[in-house]
Amino acid sequence: MTMDRRTVLGFGGAAVAGVALAPGMTLIAAPSPDKTEASGDQRWAMLIDVNKCETNCTACTKACRQENNVPLFGDANRDIHWIRKLEIRDKEHKRPSVSLPVLCNHCENPPCAHVCPTEATFIRKDGIVLVDKHRCIGCRYCILACPYKARSLVYKKTSFPEGGNPNVPIRAKGVVEKCNFCVHLVDEGKEPACVQACNGEEGNKAMVFGDLNDPKSEISTIIREVKTQTIRADLGLKPHVHYKGL
Amino acid sequence: MLSNFTAIEGRSFGYWRLVIFFGVLVLIGAGSFVAVEVHGHGITGMNNQIVWGVPHVFAISLLVMASGALNLGSMSTVFAVKQFKQFGRFSAFLAIALLIGGLAVLMLDLGRPDRLLLTMMHMNFRSMFTLNVFLYSGFIILCFLYLWSMFEYHQFTKVIGSAAFMWRVILTTGTGSIFGVLHAREVFHSAITAPTFVALSLSSGTAISILLLVTTFKQTKRDLEDKVVFGLRNALIFFILLVAYLLVVEKFTKYYSPAFYDVQGWILTGPYSSLYIFGVWGAAIIIPLAILFHPSKGNSVSGVMWASLFSIIGTFSIVAHLLLAGQAYPLNMFPGYEVSSAFMDGVTATYSPAAVEYMLGFGGIGIAGIIYLLGIKFFRMLPDKAVAPEGYELPWNP
Ligand code: SF4
Numbered sequence: 001m002t003m004d005r006r007t008v009l010g011f012g013g014a015a016v017a018g019v020a021l022a023p024g025m026t027l028i029a030a031p032s033p034d035k036t037e038a039s040g041d042q043r044w045a046m047l048i049d050v051n052k053c054e055t056n057c058t059a060c061t062k063a064c065r066q067e068n069n070v071p072l073f074g075d076a077n078r079d080i081h082w083i084r085k086l087e088i089r090d091k092e093h094k095r096p097s098v099s100l101p102v103l104c105n106h107c108e109n110p111p112c113a114h115v116c117p118t119e120a121t122f123i124r125k126d127g128i129v130l131v132d133k134h135r136c137i138g139c140r141y142c143i144l145a146c147p148y149k150a151r152s153l154v155y156k157k158t159s160f161p162e163g164g165n166p167n168v169p170i171r172a173k174g175v176v177e178k179c180n181f182c183v184h185l186v187d188e189g190k191e192p193a194c195v196q197a198c199n200g201e202e203g204n205k206a207m208v209f210g211d212l213n214d215p216k217s218e219i220s221t222i223i224r225e226v227k228t229q230t231i232r233a234d235l236g237l238k239p240h241v242h243y244k245g246l
Numbered sequence: 247m248l249s250n251f252t253a254i255e256g257r258s259f260g261y262w263r264l265v266i267f268f269g270v271l272v273l274i275g276a277g278s279f280v281a282v283e284v285h286g287h288g289i290t291g292m293n294n295q296i297v298w299g300v301p302h303v304f305a306i307s308l309l310v311m312a313s314g315a316l317n318l319g320s321m322s323t324v325f326a327v328k329q330f331k332q333f334g335r336f337s338a339f340l341a342i343a344l345l346i347g348g349l350a351v352l353m354l355d356l357g358r359p360d361r362l363l364l365t366m367m368h369m370n371f372r373s374m375f376t377l378n379v380f381l382y383s384g385f386i387i388l389c390f391l392y393l394w395s396m397f398e399y400h401q402f403t404k405v406i407g408s409a410a411f412m413w414r415v416i417l418t419t420g421t422g423s424i425f426g427v428l429h430a431r432e433v434f435h436s437a438i439t440a441p442t443f444v445a446l447s448l449s450s451g452t453a454i455s456i457l458l459l460v461t462t463f464k465q466t467k468r469d470l471e472d473k474v475v476f477g478l479r480n481a482l483i484f485f486i487l488l489v490a491y492l493l494v495v496e497k498f499t500k501y502y503s504p505a506f507y508d509v510q511g512w513i514l515t516g517p518y519s520s521l522y523i524f525g526v527w528g529a530a531i532i533i534p535l536a537i538l539f540h541p542s543k544g545n546s547v548s549g550v551m552w553a554s555l556f557s558i559i560g561t562f563s564i565v566a567h568l569l570l571a572g573q574a575y576p577l578n579m580f581p582g583y584e585v586s587s588a589f590m591d592g593v594t595a596t597y598s599p600a601a602v603e604y605m606l607g608f609g610g611i612g613i614a615g616i617i618y619l620l621g622i623k624f625f626r627m628l629p630d631k632a633v634a635p636e637g638y639e640l641p642w643n644p
C-alpha cells in the first residue's frame with residue numbers, strides 16, 4: 001500500500017500543527033517573580049569565619065538535615081547535601097588544612113536559574129534562590145551549571161523521618177533540591193538552622209546571617225571592615241555566602 | 247535523470263523481521279522507562295556527580311545525527327550537488343525520525359517526565375533547553391515543509407531547503423551550547439564546543455545516510471551506483487577532517503594556557519583516557535580516515551560502510567566523552583588547593599551505567615528505526631534507482 005499525497009500532507013499537517021501549538025501553549029499563568037512574599041528591601045547573606053570553624057564540628061550539617069528532613073541514603077554518591085563540610089589544603093602541603101562549610105551561595109547571577117527551562121529555580125526579591133519542587137521536571141541541567149556542587153537530585157523515594165520536622169515537607173523523588181537558607185525560618189524572622197546550630201552549644205560561632213541592605217547589621221559591618229572573600233569570585237556569579245580568613 | 251520515487255513493498259520476511267527488531271527495542275525502552283519512573287533514578291547508575299548518563303549520550307548523539315541527516319538534502323538544494331537530489335526526501339524524513347528518537351530518550355529520562363507539559367507552560371528564554379525546544383519544534387516543521395515541497399510544490403523546495411539548512415546549523419549550535427556555555431565545567435566549556443557539534447553532525451549524518459541507503463537499496467534490490475556512494479565518501483572525508491581540525495584547535499588553545507594543564511593531563515591519563523584515545527581519536531577520526539584513504543578499501547562500498555560505522559561509533563564516543571568526562575572531572579572550587587569532603591569534592595566521579603540506561607537509549611534507536619521503516623513503506627521516499635548524472639566524474643578517488 002502506498003499513501004497518496006493528500007495522506008502525506010494530512011500527517012505532516014497534523015504533526016506541524018502539534019509542534020507549532022505546543023511551545024506557545026499557555027494553560028496556567030506562571031506566577032511572576034515579583035509576586036513572592038519576599039521584599040527587595042532585604043538582601044540575605046551569610047558570613048563564615050573559617051578561623052573559627054573546626055574540622056570535627058558538624059553542628060551545621062546535622063542541624064540542616066534535621067530542620068529540612070534531608071535524608072542520608074548511606075550511598076556517598078547519591079546522598080543529598082544541602083550543606084557539607086570541606087577540607088582544603090594547598091597542593092604543596094606547606095600549610096595546615098582548613099575546614100569550612102559549603103552550601104548554596106544564593107548567587108546574585110545564579111547559573112542554575114539561568115539554565116532552568118521551567119523557571120522552577122528562581123531568585124526571590126530578597127536574593128534567596130529557591131526551587132519550586134512542584135515545577136521542577138528533574139532535567140538536572142542546574143546541577144551541571146552550578147559551580148559549587150550545591151544541588152542534589154533526589155534519587156529515591158523518601159519518607160517522613162522519625163522525629164522529623166513537621167513544618168517542612170519531605171524531599172521529593174525525581175526533583176533537584178538544595179539549601180534554601182531555611183526560607184521558612186527567615187520569613188518568620190529567624191536565622192537558618194545551620195547558623196542557629198553554629199552559634200549554639202555544639203558550634204563554634206563561625207556563622208553570621210543577616211541583611212546586607214541594612215548597613216547596621218552585623219554582617220554588613222564585618223564585610224565592610226574586614227577582608228572577606230567568596231568562592232570563585234572570578235566566575236562573576238556574586239555569591240552571597242562570604243568567607244572570612246580563607 | 248531523476249527516476250521515479252516509489253515506496254518499498256515491505257512485505258518480505260526480512261522487512262517484517264526488521265520491524266519486529268526495532269519494535270522490540272521500543273518495548274525494551276518502554277520497560278526501562280516504566281522501571282525508572284516507578285523506582286526513581288536510584289536504579290540507574292547515575293549519581294549526584296554524573297547526573298546525565300548513558301541515556302543522554304544516546305539522546306544527544308541521535309539529535310546530532312538528525313541534524314546531519316539533512317546533509318544530502320542540503321547539499322542538493324543549497325549547494326546544487328545534483329547527484330544527491332534524489333535523496334532529498336530520504337534525508338528530510340530520516341532527520342525527522344532520528345530527531346523524534348533522540349527527543350523521546352531525552353524526555354523519558356527526566357526525573358519527572360509526567361511534568362513535561364510544564365516546559366511548554368513556563369518558559370525561561372535564557373535557558374538553552376527552552377531555546378532548544380523551539381529549535382527542535384522548528385526543525386521538525388521545516389523538515390515536513392521541505393518534504394511537502396519535494397512531493398508537491400517543487401517551486402518552494404529551494405527556499406524551504408535553504409531555511410532548513412540554516413535552521414539545522416543553529417539547532418546543532420544550540421545542542422552544543424547546552425555544554426559549551428557552562429563556565430564551571432572545564433572539560434566542555436568552550437566557544438568551540440558548539441561548532442564541533444555542527445561538524446560532528448555533518449560527519450555522523452553523512453555516515454548514517456550512507457549506511458541506510460546502501461542497506462535499503464540492497465535489501466529492496468534497487469540500483470545504487472557506486473559513484474554516488476563514493477561522492478558521499480568524499481563528503482564524509484571532508485567532514486571527518488573538519489571534526490579533527492576543531493578537536494585539534496581546542497586542544498591547542500587549551501594546552502597554551504597553564505591553567506588548563508591539569509584538566510588536559512587528566513583527559514589523557516584519567517579514567518576516561520581510553521574513551522578519549524580509542525573512541526574520540528580512534529573510532530571517530532583515525533580508523534574511518536585510514537579506511538577511506540586506503541586505495542582499495544576506500545574504493546569499495548563495503549569499505550565506505552565500515553568507515554561510516556566507525557564514524558557513528560566515534561560520534562557516540564565523542565558525545566560520551568564530553569558528557570561523562572565533563573561531569574566526572576571535579577569542579578575546581580578552590581584553584582590551587584586540594585579539596586575533600588563527604589560529597590565527593592575534589593575526586594573524579596565514578597559511574598557504572600546500569601542496564602536500564604542502555605535499554606532506554608536502545609528504545610530511542612527503536613523509535614527512529616520504526617519510523618524510518620514505516621516511512622519508506624508508506625511514502626514514496628526513495629528513488630527506484632540512484633545513478634550519478636550523465637557524464638559526471640568524481641573529482642577525487644583514493
Ligand atoms: S550556589 Fe549553585 S545552586 Fe546556589 S544559587 Fe549559585 S549556582 Fe545556584
Ligand code: SF4
Binds near residue numbers: 136
Ligand atoms: S532539574 Fe528542576 S530545577 Fe533544575 S534545571 Fe531542571 S527543572 Fe530546573
